[in-house]
Amino acid sequence: MSDVIVAPETRNLEALAQAMAQWLGTKMPNAGEISVRDLAYPRGAGQSHETVLFDAHWREGGEACHQGCVVRIKPGGFTVFPDDLFDQQYGVMKALADGRQVRVARPLWFEHDPSLLGNPFFVMERKTGRVPVSIPPYAREGWLRDAAPEQRRVLWRNAVGQLAAVQRVPLDGLDFLAGPQGERGLEQEWAKYVRFARWLQEVGPQPVLDAALDRLRGLWPENQPEGLVWGDARIGNMMFDENFDVVAVMDWEQPSLGGALHDLAWFCVIADTMHGPASTYGAPLEGMGSREETVALWEELTGKSPADLEWYEDFAKFKMTCTGIRLGHLRGTRIMDEAAMAKRLKVG
Structure with missing residues (x-):
């Protein structure tokens, strides 16, 4: 498998190591001889945040200590989403780590002061495992492509199990994830992506997106089960161990209280596109x-109805189209022509 770095912004890693070592000293007052080593950008993933892996070493109480870490830096010029949910990203990971129902990397520290790295950032523990990356596509090459069908079956069941665990998370204590006007449920996710579509008008008129919104609004679903939204629900945002079990559920940059079916729909659309x-x-x-198997297993594990899932899948395609347009604008490329977008969004 070829190694490809996909990072929106990069920096001098030697300078970053020195800055992080000094900063860690303010977070661990009893630690001495702190050093930050082996910094690297993740391979084959990470399009919206600058994310750097590193190992922290120090001495405390006469003992040598070590912690694998990840620093995630708030986007600066390369901003994919109109809603700034960086603080909420850290908050939901902290809540999930404390609840232990969903397997996430444990957040360690948050730094609001932008003076050190140019933007706020947070540090979390580093998990070890394998990720079905998008670049190169895991369905074309790599460890998952090379796995036996029965091993893939185990991975699929475990992935859906963690997806369902997200939708089983109690919403008590997660009020900080509500929308700007206190929105919750489907109206929150809807308002978020209406804002996204309007934001894209800066690139130019988006008549296909406007028509898609009109179509979706006219078919408003009756089934709106409550639930936490992960925001980018796919196996490519999960890390697995050698037994094909989930080590970590990653990339919580667009969480909400929008409802249980958004993640299931996103998961199904991505699965069909990548390996279906x-x-x-x-x-x-x-x-x-x-x-059909994914939906049935999810329903069994969550106890929630997947009725109207097709509407949520169409909405997921709308969300993905918005993201694609924005990424294309940032990179100076065109992801999809208007005719292809209209077909995908069932308009025109």
């Missing part, structure tokens, strides 16, 4: 559950 019947990356991966 509609995959453009080669033959479907045998052993990975079908859409």
Whole structure:
């Protein structure tokens, strides 16, 4: 497998190591001889935040100590989403780590002062495992492509299990994830992506997006089960161990209280695109559950109805289109022409 760095912004890692070592000294007053080593950008993932892996070493109480860490830095010029949810990203990870229902990397420290790295940042523990990366596509090459069908089946079940665990999280104590006007439920996710579509008007008129919003609003779903929204629910945002069990659920940059079906829909659309019947990356991966199997297992594990899922899948495609347009603008490329967008969004 080829190694590809996908990072919106990069910096001098030697200078970062020195800055982080000094900063860690303010967070660990009993630590001495602090050093930060082996800094690296993740390979094959990470398009919206600058994320750097590192190892922290220090001495405390006469003992040598070590902690694998990840620093995640708030986006600066390369901003994919209109809503700034950086603080909420840290907060939801902290709540999930404390609850232990969803497997996430434990957040360690948050730094609001932008003077050190140019923007606020937070540090979390580093998990060890394998990620089905998008670049190169995991369905085309890599460890998941090379796995046996029965191993992929285990991975699929464990991935859906963690997806369902997200939607089972009690919402008590998560009020900080409500929308700017206190919105919750479907109206919160809807308002977020209406803002996104309006934000994209800065690039130019978006008649296809306007038509898609009108279509979706006219088909408003009756089934709106409550639940936490992860925001980018896919196996490519999960880390797995050698037994194909989930080590960590990652990338919580767009969380909300929008409802349980948004993540299921996103998961199904991405799965179909990456390794399902509609995959453009080669033959479907045998052993990975079908859409019907995924929905049935999710329903069994959550106890929530997947009724109206097709509407949520269409909404997920709308969200993905907004993100694609924005990424294309930032990179100076065109992700999809208007005719293709209209077909995808069932308008025109």
